[in-house]
Amino acid sequence: MTTGTVPYIPAVEVEERETYLNVSGKIRSWLLTRDHKRIALLYLISITFFFFIGGAAATLMRLELMTPARDLVRPETYNRLFTIHGVVMVWFFLIPAVPTTIGNFVIPLMIGARDLAFPRLNLASWYLFVFGGCFTVAAIVLGGVDTGWTFYTPYSSVYSNTNVVLTIVGIFITGFSSIFTGINFIVTIHTMRAPGMYWRRLPLFCWSLYATSCILVLATPVLAMTVTLLAIERIFHVPIFDPNRGGDPLLFQHLFWFYSHPAVYVMIVPGFAVVSEVVACFSRKRVFGYWFVAGSSIAVAFISFLVWGHHLFVAGMSMYGGIVFSFLSFTVAVPSAIKVFNWTATMYNGSVSLKTPMLYALGFIGLFTMGGLTGVFLATLAVDVHLTDTYFIVAHFHYIMVGGMVTAFLAGIHFWFPKATGKMYPEWAGRIAAGLIFFGFNLTFFPQFILGYLGMPRRYAGYPEEFHLLNVMSSAGASILALGYVMPLVYLIWSIKYGKDAGPNPWKAMGMEWTVPSPPPKENFTKIPVVTQEAYAYHMMTPQGGDGPILPPAPPGERVEGGKPVDVEWSKQ
Amino acid sequence: MDFSKQFRLFPEEASSVAGRVDTLAIWLFWVSAFFTLLICVLIVWFAIRYRRRTENEIPPETKSHEWMEWSWSAAIFVILMVFFAWGAKLYVVVKKPPTHAMEIYVVGKQWMWKVQHPEGQREIDELHVPVGRAVKLIMTSEDVIHDFGLPDFRIKQDVLPGSYSTEWFTATKPGEYHLFCQEYCGTLHSEMTGKVVVMLPHDYEAWLAGTVPDVSMVQAGAKLFSTYGCAQCHGQLAPTLAGLYGRPVQLDNGKTVVADENYIRESILNPPAKLVANYPARMPSFRGQLSEEQLIDLVAYIKSLGAAAPVTQPVNGVAPDAIFNQPPAREPPPIVPVPKGGRR
Ligand SMILES: [Cu+2]
Numbered sequence: 001m002t003t004g005t006v007p008y009i010p011a012v013e014v015e016e017r018e019t020y021l022n023v024s025g026k027i028r029s030w031l032l033t034r035d036h037k038r039i040a041l042l043y044l045i046s047i048t049f050f051f052f053i054g055g056a057a058a059t060l061m062r063l064e065l066m067t068p069a070r071d072l073v074r075p076e077t078y079n080r081l082f083t084i085h086g087v088v089m090v091w092f093f094l095i096p097a098v099p100t101t102i103g104n105f106v107i108p109l110m111i112g113a114r115d116l117a118f119p120r121l122n123l124a125s126w127y128l129f130v131f132g133g134c135f136t137v138a139a140i141v142l143g144g145v146d147t148g149w150t151f152y153t154p155y156s157s158v159y160s161n162t163n164v165v166l167t168i169v170g171i172f173i174t175g176f177s178s179i180f181t182g183i184n185f186i187v188t189i190h191t192m193r194a195p196g197m198y199w200r201r202l203p204l205f206c207w208s209l210y211a212t213s214c215i216l217v218l219a220t221p222v223l224a225m226t227v228t229l230l231a232i233e234r235i236f237h238v239p240i241f242d243p244n245r246g247g248d249p250l251l252f253q254h255l256f257w258f259y260s261h262p263a264v265y266v267m268i269v270p271g272f273a274v275v276s277e278v279v280a281c282f283s284r285k286r287v288f289g290y291w292f293v294a295g296s297s298i299a300v301a302f303i304s305f306l307v308w309g310h311h312l313f314v315a316g317m318s319m320y321g322g323i324v325f326s327f328l329s330f331t332v333a334v335p336s337a338i339k340v341f342n343w344t345a346t347m348y349n350g351s352v353s354l355k356t357p358m359l360y361a362l363g364f365i366g367l368f369t370m371g372g373l374t375g376v377f378l379a380t381l382a383v384d385v386h387l388t389d390t391y392f393i394v395a396h397f398h399y400i401m402v403g404g405m406v407t408a409f410l411a412g413i414h415f416w417f418p419k420a421t422g423k424m425y426p427e428w429a430g431r432i433a434a435g436l437i438f439f440g441f442n443l444t445f446f447p448q449f450i451l452g453y454l455g456m457p458r459r460y461a462g463y464p465e466e467f468h469l470l471n472v473m474s475s476a477g478a479s480i481l482a483l484g485y486v487m488p489l490v491y492l493i494w495s496i497k498y499g500k501d502a503g504p505n506p507w508k509a510m511g512m513e514w515t516v517p518s519p520p521p522k523e524n525f526t527k528i529p530v531v532t533q534e535a536y537a538y539h540m541m542t543p544q545g546g547d548g549p550i551l552p553p554a555p556p557g558e559r560v561e562g563g564k565p566v567d568v569e570w571s572k573q
Numbered sequence: 574m575d576f577s578k579q580f581r582l583f584p585e586e587a588s589s590v591a592g593r594v595d596t597l598a599i600w601l602f603w604v605s606a607f608f609t610l611l612i613c614v615l616i617v618w619f620a621i622r623y624r625r626r627t628e629n630e631i632p633p634e635t636k637s638h639e640w641m642e643w644s645w646s647a648a649i650f651v652i653l654m655v656f657f658a659w660g661a662k663l664y665v666v667v668k669k670p671p672t673h674a675m676e677i678y679v680v681g682k683q684w685m686w687k688v689q690h691p692e693g694q695r696e697i698d699e700l701h702v703p704v705g706r707a708v709k710l711i712m713t714s715e716d717v718i719h720d721f722g723l724p725d726f727r728i729k730q731d732v733l734p735g736s737y738s739t740e741w742f743t744a745t746k747p748g749e750y751h752l753f754c755q756e757y758c759g760t761l762h763s764e765m766t767g768k769v770v771v772m773l774p775h776d777y778e779a780w781l782a783g784t785v786p787d788v789s790m791v792q793a794g795a796k797l798f799s800t801y802g803c804a805q806c807h808g809q810l811a812p813t814l815a816g817l818y819g820r821p822v823q824l825d826n827g828k829t830v831v832a833d834e835n836y837i838r839e840s841i842l843n844p845p846a847k848l849v850a851n852y853p854a855r856m857p858s859f860r861g862q863l864s865e866e867q868l869i870d871l872v873a874y875i876k877s878l879g880a881a882a883p884v885t886q887p888v889n890g891v892a893p894d895a896i897f898n899q900p901p902a903r904e905p906p907p908i909v910p911v912p913k914g915g916r917r
């Protein structure tokens with residue numbers, strides 16, 4: 001510890017310290033910003049917009065499913081609703097959720113950089129995202145699309161008469177935004193780490209987003225090619241997937257899942273990223289088994305490219321193909337289990353505080369565990385034959401993506417909100433929302449496991465009487481869940497204006513993002529810090545005598561005098 | 574709203590594999606429940622036991638132990654492999670139809686199921702089968718991908734356009750069961766449902782007798798065979814079709830394929846795709862000239878031409894599977910007399 005006794009207190013805020021927020025208030029300065037923190041906020045606003053579009057579609061679906069009859073909307077409308085819900089939630093919320101918002105905001109801060117490696121590319125990727133989003137929104141407004149988010153051929157390429165091309169153009173463009181973000185993160189993490197930030201000191205958040213970025217860069221081009229082939233067949237009638245003219249309908253599924261299974265991990269590994277940070281901070285402990293948690297992210301990313309066939313067990317793949325893919329799918333459960341055990345073990349002998357972010361993170365661990373274990377049901381061949389394409393699948397992936405990813409996203413939002421805005425939200429409101437979401441989520445999706453085992457098919461606008469009760473429970477849960485999701489939107493916006501000042505480090509967290517003021521200045525670090533310790537040195541925190549606040553060690557390697565950081569030589573060690 | 578009798582956790586166990594799938598699923602459930610509870614209990618326990626008592630608390634450092642990581646990874650891996658092997662073993666049973674199951678043809682289209690019995694009976698959105706006999710469905714689609722899902726039998730199989738998919742089951746309990754299309758297929762996907770009626774052998778017999786077929790599939794296929802003049806070449810200029818089904822065929826590219834339904838189908842629609850060795854590519858394609866129903870009639874006829882391996886064929890209608898592919902039957906193994914219509 002260089003200067004353990006002289007902690008960095010960004011002192012009594014002298015009025016109007018310049019931050020990344022107030023550096024200029026002009027719309028133009030926001031739309032042309034190259035600051036990763038502002039771009040993160042632009043993304044946050046965009047994906048929140050899409051989240052509520054997708055949520056509205058889900059609400060209508062749950063209302064339709066209140067009764068067995070197809071009575072609220074017509075079947076063709078219902079089909080559009082679940083397609084919109086899937087497309088919007090997958091490509092316009094879940095995939096960008098953590099990387100482009102929280103990742104964009106905190107990666108440079110965590111590794112001691114002033115920005116991402118390619119700030120202009122970062123802005124370009126937001127514009128691409130919005131541009132792609134416009135196509136998809138246009139497709140919805142101009143009558144919708146009814147193929148399901150999976151676009152299975154030959155229905156999507158020959159039979160559907162909805163806006164398939166418009167939608168996939170949107171997805172195609174947005175894919176490039178993902179690729180740009182991925183490249184940017186990879187290069188940033190490789191080249192922009194502050195002196196002393198060795199790989200072994202890299203926060204697990206960065207490890208996970210590094211793995212995510214690799215998936216984005218390697219898998220997204222396959223999606224682009226797949227939807228291009230689909231568009232070629234649809235527009236120019238070149239037979240690719242249409243068997244009546246010599247195409248292969250299963251080829252599409254292989255290509256699509258070769259992208260989409262890894263994409264599933266794009267939708268969950270960033271959740272691991274957030275949870276690792278939050279659990280460590282609120283247990284005041286180093287994450288148990290650092291290398292295993294870091295390595296399992298990489299392992300998950302790697303194996304995710306080898307398991308796509310588990311989506312085709314009943315599609316007409318050969319039996320031996322099924323057995324191989326089943327085996328590979330089982331192996332992916334091991335790194336996931338390693339993570340869950342390690343997070344739990346991190347709490348052991350810690351100092352556990354159940355603040356809002358921690359409630360979300362613990363909720364994540366429970367829900368992700370259930371999502372992962374029901375995934376084992378589906379990797380088990382004979383059981384998958386019964387369960388696939390039923391509500392069991394629906395419940396399973398919502399446990400991963402909503403119970404997992406959305407919960408982790410909210411954990412992250414609540415964790416870094418004080419950093420991004422300099423304000424605190426009311427803790428009681430946060431806890432109530434977290435509780436509502438946990439309860440509402442389980443009430444919505446647990447009955448769907450039973451529905452699925454009973455055989456209720458997914459993507460059905462109506463269903464036999466015998467499934468009524470469980471569907472009513474599910475819809476009731478969805479209304480609680482919806483309330484839970486609206487709450488943070490309200491109190492977080494309220495807090496931006498009326499919240500209490502948060503100070504630089506309200507959670508007493510380690511990590512370099514907490515060593516700068518909240519909100520951070522435009523350039524993040526006045527002087528680039530020198531890192532001299534691991535990411536989770538919670539045991540080295542310094543209590544400031546008596547009942548005073550305890551503080552993390554000063555910014556690694558950075559000397560602080562009178563509230564202002566002083567330059568320090570790059571210690572060569 | 575009548576919610577009575579809605580608290581069920583399992584669908585009917587109405588096929589020979591249903592109970593076995595359920596047993597496996599129940600084991601998966603208990604193991605999953607154990608780990609979920611373990612994690613939840615640990616989290617709650619740690620959250621209470623190690624709760625933050627004072628704001629300034631700094632807990633001691635905990636060293637992580639590699640042996641711990643490796644051992645719980647290994648333990649999880651071993652447990653997973655047990656389920657992998659169990660699931661794969663059962664999957665082989667679920668996937669592989671007994672060689673002498675009775676065959677019924679299914680054609681899916683937006684949004685109905687057309688069922689065709691070899692004896693000539695046709696059904697829409699219904700499938701009548703006898704209890705206790707292995708039934709193999711040979712299925713195709715006229716348009717998009719559908720899926721013939723039978724939750725009470727714990728099986729489903731996608732039905733693809735352009736090729737035949739197969740699915741088999743032995744029903745073990747008379748009754749009516751759901752048939753769901755389980756692959757999204759467009760507007761009325763959720764109405765592409767039907768029922769499977771499982772009947773006691775004598776009821777099934779009565780049903781067959783009462784549903785007067787116009788003509789058996791083999792007869793219909795024979796008629797097509799002569800209408801399209803197939804016999805003009807096959808036998809002399811083209812390979813003979815007698816005894817073809819189920820036999821390996823030497824192709825001109827040196828490979829060998831087994832002549833199954835998909836091979837016969839492809840050879841009718843796209844003859845050059847798999848040319849028989851030593852025969853010129855002179856057969857025209859019949860793509861677009863035959864409906865899916867006509868195609869399956871033709872396939873059924875060609876399959877009926879001579880027996881590749883007599884042991885695997887039903888003898889006088891007594892299905893060999895009644896002898897050795899029988900699940901532990903709840904009903905005595907039924908013997909179905911020769912249906913009229915001259916199957917084979
Ligand atoms: Cu997958």
Ligand SMILES: [Cu+2]
Pocket residue numbers: 681684718719720754755756757758762765
């Ligand atoms: Cu269908």
